[in-house]
Structures are given as structure tokens and as C-alpha cells.
Amino acid sequence: MPIHRLSRLSDLDAGQWDALLPDAQPFLRHAFLSSLEDSRSVGARTGWRPAHHLLHGDDGRLLAAVPAYVKAHSYGEYVFDWGWAEACERAGIRYYPKLLVGIPFSPVGGARLLGEEGALAELLGVLGEGVEEGIWSGIHVNFTDSRADALIAAQDGWLERLGCQYHWFNRGYRDFQDFLDALASRKRKQLRKEREQVAGQGMDFRWMEGAELSEADWDFVYACYASTYEVRGQAPYLTRTFFSLLAERMPEAIRVVFARRNGRPVAMAFSLVDGETLYGRYWGCLADFDRLHFETCFYQGLEYAMAAGLRRFDAGAQGEHKLIRGFEPVITRSWHRLGHPGLRVAVSDFLAQERVGIRAYAEEARAALPYRQVP
Structure with a gap:
């Protein structure tokens, strides 16, 4: 053939x-x-x-x-x-x-x-x-x-x-508190403290789907994404055009959460989704904020997965720090x-x-x- x-x-x-x-x-x-x-x-x-x-x-x-x-x-x-x-x-x-x-x-x-x-x-x-x-x-x-x-x-x-990677599995949790209740006391306190530290910096979060994002939004997403490479002196793998093309061709699979301070975005996490899994892909922040990475990339994703009834959250490769946040090997x-x-x-x-x-x-x-x- x-x-x-x-x-x-x-x-x-x-x-x-x-x-x-x-x-x-x-x-x-x-x-x-x-x-x-x-x-x-x-x-x-x-x-x-x-x-x-x-x-x-x-x-x-x-x-x-x-x-x-x-x-x-x-x-x-x-x-x-x-x-x-x-x-x-x-x-x-x-x-x-x-x-x-x-x-x-x-x-x-x-x-x-x-x-x-x-x-x-x-x-x-x-x-x-x-x-x-x-x-x-x-x-x-x-x-x-x-x-x-x-x-x-x-x-x-x-x-x-x-x-070896680290994935989180939804075992029927009703919400984030229900998930916390499944953790040992000391670990539960640690996660709650990290979230409180972020909230204390005046942060709020907004999730958007691909069809909702404007080109200005994508400019911000790309600036955040590229910044994670620039701090290491590397060129980003993806071009700015990639995000616009993907938003045009498969917007239903795109999820972006924006971290905002005083109403202005300061960080983002870009994910893709199918019927059962949230795939965390790219993150970036344009200023330094304590614990914001954990909140934006992990805790927001966990909350989203539970609210959407998704079975799994794949937050990307590597990262032993995911273990203490409930991600399994x-x-x-x-x-x-x-x-x-x-x-x-x-x-x-x-x-x-x-x-x-x-x-x-x-x-x-x-x-x-x-x-x-x-x-």
C-alpha cells in the first residue's frame, strides 16, 4: 500500500x-x-x-x-x-x-x-x-x-x-474545601496559607474561553509566556501567531485564567481541555508576587476541574513540588x-x-x- x-x-x-x-x-x-x-x-x-x-x-x-x-x-x-x-x-x-x-x-x-x-x-x-x-x-x-x-x-x-510525571485525579470532590478535607492536617494548612497569601496581595482571577479572548488579550498571554523564557536567556518555542491561529481553529478547547490585581492582569495560565482532562500548558507573570505561581497554575486549575466535573488535571512535566499539592506520580x-x-x-x-x-x-x-x- x-x-x-x-x-x-x-x-x-x-x-x-x-x-x-x-x-x-x-x-x-x-x-x-x-x-x-x-x-x-x-x-x-x-x-x-x-x-x-x-x-x-x-x-x-x-x-x-x-x-x-x-x-x-x-x-x-x-x-x-x-x-x-x-x-x-x-x-x-x-x-x-x-x-x-x-x-x-x-x-x-x-x-x-x-x-x-x-x-x-x-x-x-x-x-x-x-x-x-x-x-x-x-x-x-x-x-x-x-x-x-x-x-x-x-x-x-x-x-x-x-x-515520571505528576497528575491530579478528581475523586468526586464537590469543591476545593472538599479536596482539602481529604488531606492531612499539616498539608491542608499549608495549602490554605498559600492561598491566603495570594488573596492578601489583592489578587482575583478570571477564566476565559478561546472565543472570548481578543487580540489584545492574546498579546498579554504571549508576553507572559515569552517572559518565562526570557528570564533564562532563551527564545520562546512558540510564536505569537500560534496563539491567534489556535484561537481561530479550536477555540472550544482553550482555557486561560488571568490573575488580576486592582482590576489589571499581572499573570496568566494557558490550558487546553477535552471531555475529561484539563491540560495546564503555559504560565507567565510580568511582576513578582509571592506564591502567585502556585495559585494560578495549580489551585485555580484544581477548582476549575472540580467545577467542570473533569476527571484529571495534567499540569505539565516535572515538578516534585506538585506532590504536596495532591498531584500523584x-x-x-x-x-x-x-x-x-x-x-x-x-x-x-x-x-x-x-x-x-x-x-x-x-x-x-x-x-x-x-x-x-x-x-
Whole structure:
């Protein structure tokens, strides 16, 4: 069956792509991925060259697809392989370009292999041939769901990597006080004190959906987002145009909470939502306020999730400070197929040890949760 490599997602009808998606998660939607490309947030200039692989049936129907990018670096992936790349450089082994199957700048688990299982097995085989032929040094499939895990594990040559994130789960809480009542006394007092400190600085908060935001609002959102990179001396991954395109193409999935002082916005947190999960993505503040980050990024999100009846709050990668605020350790997976035999053996040995450490850490982290009864 014919396999096509697509360098621009907008060249494919959105309905065909979205028909392959197994759920309503926003990050795989044509609107999200095409907004990244059309805003030039990803592209050859940024080291993210789109190379989506599509498999069509003899009748022309799209049977399977993977969102893929030829990478010239490892920025914006959140599954860190810099050590592998540096080892290759020292040994004179080419590590870039590599092929990444995933969502740029979005460490969110979900579907990565879209479509019919038989067609996907064929598509994975073709991708593997690209490694054997030296087109790219390896394939990396990041933040997979259980279906992709099973499909990839059934094929030879893939290495499994584990990671750990922190997600909050709604266990039927009526409101924030109901959630606090589930915590141990000392932790409950800490969270309440943090919220009181923010309120004492004269802050109030307003949630808005994508269709409600003006271009002036988006200017403020982007200024806050960009500031989080500027303080580290880095350029932001996303362009200002991305936010306008996303607001035009999928406004129903966008949620932004503005922190205001004396009626004027001073900070924001940008999130996406589907039918069961709130995904906290970007935050920024244009001045320093004590504890405002925790309130804007976590406590406001928890309140929103409870009010909306959402099952889960994924507030982003990393951050052990989430544990004491009720976010539970969750194991994530990625898969790697490497072409160089020596590299493959070395990485395989490393990952075997790392998996043991990750599982042990997740168990230890669960013991640090603030609940009176650990879930």
C-alpha cells in the first residue's frame, strides 16, 4: 500500500486526519499541529522539520498516520537524550538527524500511532527501514498510550524508556474545601496559607474561553509566556501567531485564567481541555508576587476541574513540588529504535537500570502525597 511523507499538514484535509484520532485530546488534532506549522513555531528553521507518514489503502482512503518530525537537536521533547547525543559526538557517531514521533513542546501522553493496527504495523516497518538505511540515526516515539506500547513492543529492535510525571485525579470532590478535607492536617494548612497569601496581595482571577479572548488579550498571554523564557536567556518555542491561529481553529478547547490585581492582569495560565482532562500548558507573570505561581497554575486549575466535573488535571512535566499539592506520580513511556549497534547496546543497558530507578522513585513519591489515606 502506498506510503506518503507529508511535509505540511495543511496539505491534508483536517477531516481525514481527525477521523483517525481515538479521542478528543486536543494535541493531536489537525488544528493544533497545523497551527504549530503555519505559525512557523515548527519547521526546518527551528530544527523541527515535519515528516508525517501516511499510509493509504488502494482506494485512496487514509488508513494510518504518525505525527513525525525530523529533528536537528533535542530541544522541546521532554524525553531527554542529550547524553546519548553527546556520547555519539565523542565517539564520532552521527546522532542527528533523528526522527521524532510526538507532539512538539508538549509532554502529554496519548495516541501516537493513528489508524488501523495492521496498517500501523506496516508503517512502523517502513520507519524502521529508514533507520537501517541511515536516513536518520534512530526513531523516538514519546509519551505513548497503551495501544502504541503494545504495537511497538510486538516489534523487534525497540527500547522502552520510563519517565515520571505528576497528575491530579478528581475523586468526586464537590469543591476545593472538599479536596482539602481529604488531606492531612499539616498539608491542608499549608495549602490554605498559600492561598491566603495570594488573596492578601489583592489578587482575583478570571477564566476565559478561546472565543472570548481578543487580540489584545492574546498579546498579554504571549508576553507572559515569552517572559518565562526570557528570564533564562532563551527564545520562546512558540510564536505569537500560534496563539491567534489556535484561537481561530479550536477555540472550544482553550482555557486561560488571568490573575488580576486592582482590576489589571499581572499573570496568566494557558490550558487546553477535552471531555475529561484539563491540560495546564503555559504560565507567565510580568511582576513578582509571592506564591502567585502556585495559585494560578495549580489551585485555580484544581477548582476549575472540580467545577467542570473533569476527571484529571495534567499540569505539565516535572515538578516534585506538585506532590504536596495532591498531584500523584504517573509513569510515562517512550520508545527508541537506534541504528548504531554499539549505541543500541549501551542505551539498552542504561535504560534497564533507569527503569528500575524510575519505578522505585514513583513508589517513594507516592509516600510523600498529602492525603490522609494515600490513593
